[in-house]
Amino acid sequence: MGRPRQDLVTKDGARHIERARKLSEKIEQAREAQSRYAAERAAAIRAAVDTGMTRAQVARELGTTFAAVDNILRRHEAQPAPDSGR
Numbered sequence: 001m002g003r004p005r006q007d008l009v010t011k012d013g014a015r016h017i018e019r020a021r022k023l024s025e026k027i028e029q030a031r032e033a034q035s036r037y038a039a040e041r042a043a044a045i046r047a048a049v050d051t052g053m054t055r056a057q058v059a060r061e062l063g064t065t066f067a068a069v070d071n072i073l074r075r076h077e078a079q080p081a082p083d084s085g086r
Contacts (some may be wrong), residue, residue: 002023008061038072038075038076039076041072042072042073042076043076044077045058045062045069045072045073046073046076049073055070056074
């Protein structure tokens, strides 16, 4: 019938669980920050294009490809800007 169920968590086990929870929170915060940074990057690229630079020029200045710049702008235009919290 399997092993008996152990309802009690050891002190060591609880410490590891708490550490895992804290790291999960940090991961979520990092994802949120990355999303904000991506939106800000796209807005900066859009502003550069709006000043008259071509997407190819922007890509060259950023050291990336036209396709990457194009994808960044498409994703940004397809999604509402995240709340900046400011």
